[in-house]
Amino acid sequence: MAPAADREGYWGPTTSTLDWCEENYSVTWYIAEFWNTVSNLIMIIPPMFGAIQSVRDGLEKRYIASYLALTVVGMGSWCFHMTLKYEMQLLDELPMIYSCCIFVYCMFECFKIKNSVNYHLLFTLVLFSLIVTTVYLKVKEPIFHQVMYGMLVFTLVLRSIYIVTWVYPWLRGLGYTSLGIFLLGFLFWNIDNIFCESLRNFRKKVPPIIGITTQFHAWWHILTGLGSYLHILFRKH
Secondary structure: OOOOOOOOOOOOOOOOOOOOOOOOOOOEOOEOOHHHHHHHHHHOHHHHHHHHHHHHOOOOHHHHHHHHHHHHHHHHHHHHHHHOOHHHHHHHHHHHHHHHHHHHHHHHOOOOOOOOOOHHHHHHHHHHHHHHHHHHHHHOOHHHHHHHHHHHHHHHHHHHHHHHHHHOHHHHHHHHHHHHHHHHHHHHHHHHHHOHHHHHHHHHHOOHHHHHOOOHHHHHHHHHHHHHHHHHHHHHO
């Protein structure tokens, strides 16, 4: 996380419960965390085209919903990192839960009859989303959100491994590639959190073009966005 002292800009004082390691308003007065903001484009533009192509190909609505959910996460994350406002933080974090629930539904329904609906699973995931939302709005504890999100991702990982091991082994390359890219992003997310002060000091000593490469939360966006997109392709096969 970022040190407490950071400059203010267009959006005023930070009200979010999280402030990441990128120096605030260091690139432009209008965007709090510039690189953490623009890196969300990979979660906005490609999934939009994916949703459009899915409509043209006549694919099931669950695939379209997956692409659109990823786009919504990217837009929410853009707003959060641009403003560092609590309301925008919720617009980022809650869609992460909802999109993962959509992913879980699709992963467990990949063998279903076309256009059928698993109402039991759907009800369970909707209930889970409502409970997480209610609790998180009350406790406002980021660790709670991270644990809930981690549980959903862990479920997706286990299901993916099962599919590529026992059902569709020819998808092993795509499945493990998406997983590997996502986990690399998670590694960068942790580096950004744990070594924030060291990273900031390093960026003060090197040319800006080199400092940009150490914006590891931005790399988290890029890699998890790419990994999630590949995971949607994985589910479509």
